[in-house]
Amino acid sequence: MTTTTIGLLHPGAMGVTLGNSAVSAGHPVLWAGDQRSEASHDRAQSAGLTDVHTVEALVSQSDIIFSICPPHAAVTVAESVAQAGFKGIFVDANAVSTDTTATIQSIIESKNATFVDGGIIGPPAVQQDTTRLYVSGPAAGQIEEIFEETLMQGLAISEHIGDASALKMAYAAYTKGHSALLLLSRALAKANGIEKHLLNEWALSQPHLASLCEREGRTAAKKAWRFNGEMREIANTMEHSALPGDIHEGAAKIYDRLVSFQHSAEAPSVADTLEQLVKNTD
Known part of the structure; x- marks a missing residue:
């Protein structure tokens, strides 16, 4: 060798x-x-x-x-x-x-x-x-x-050159984009005072989502300071591929609201994450 x-x-x-x-x-x-x-x-x-x-x-x-x-x-x-x-x-x-x-x-x-x-x-x-x-x-x-x-x-x-980056962008477009969308869905329910009803419906029709949201509320929020830039890189790749990048520009804004958790000693709870999403305004 x-x-x-x-x-x-x-x-x-x-x-x-x-x-x-x-x-x-x-x-x-x-x-x-x-x-x-x-x-x-x-x-x-x-x-x-x-x-x-x-x-x-x-x-x-x-x-x-x-x-x-x-x-x-x-x-x-x-x-x-x-x-x-x-x-x-x-x-x-x-x-x-x-x-x-x-x-x-x-x-x-x-x-x-x-x-x-x-x-x-x-x-x-x-x-x-x-x-x-x-x-x-x-x-x-x-x-x-x-x-x-x-x-x-x-x-x-x-x-x-570019194939490896395109693969990474395509993969993360779903995984980290999905995390942002899941947290946004629950934040919408919280902002409108119907969070418990959304959780009840998830329990009936998609029982895995509540636990997934709990996990993402901790892990994605702690890494939001990196994920926001990655979402914008994905949006750029989408646009250069003649595809809409708006979804991931929106995901970047979601992670922008969570960057304050970067230096937290522990990962935030989903309640803390949702509170941070709801209290911020663009």
């Missing part, structure tokens, strides 16, 4: 499991820990990542760099890597539109580096067969090879 030095920007809950999968396959994984939180340092250390402190050091020592960050930061991260003179393979594995992907590709290739489009589907990779990194582009096969027999499954789907 050829050992590849990997740089990871940045080891959040998802990224750190990608890094750990690469480490488990025998590849050294670097990250830049300067000015990062104590939680980031703890995650990186537990995953076996090596702290080289700065982005500049990471760029100079890495063969492949993975960018995993909130959608709104994806272009800025790519610019920082390009400006540092990276010449290897840059994998953008963020939840961004095909249009944003093309922008990042242009940034990376302008410095004679190689770009690979990526999209992660599934939870953080801590169990087998739950999480897939889809990649596309001429160098996608090299990325797939890194993750052979690891918890993060790599799947090269084509040589066309």
Whole structure:
């Protein structure tokens, strides 16, 4: 096996499991820990990542760099890597539109580096067969090879840049869009004073919805600060595909109302989530 030095920007809950999968396959994984939180340092250390402190050091020592960050930061991260003179393979594995992907590709290739489009589907990779990194582009096969027999499954789907991002957008359009719609339905009932009647009807006709809403009220609200940008990236992809993006622009506004839960010590209850949705106005 050829050992590849990997740089990871940045080891959040998802990224750190990608890094750990690469480490488990025998590849050294670097990250830049300067000015990062104590939680980031703890995650990186537990995953076996090596702290080289700065982005500049990471760029100079890495063969492949993975960018995993909130959608709104994806272009800025790519610019920082390009400006540092990276010449290897840059994998953008963020939840961004095909249009944003093309922008990042242009940034990376302008410095004679190689770009690979990526999209992660599934939870953080801590169990087998739950999480897939889809990649596309001429160098996608090299990325797939890194993750052979690891918890993060790599799947090269084509040589066309944009295919992996389009797949991620299509998948999340339903999953995270559905979560927003479910919470909005219950918020509408609450705003009109008939929430208990909606819950009674759900119990009769769709008994799974109440528990699903409880779960989404906790998990989606805590991640709303990322999901709002992702919804706008989906809307952009829809519009560039000659499809209506209004639904996901609306979903972004729902998540906008919940961004205050980002720094909550615990996930909010569905009651807190609904209260936040109802009390806000555009």
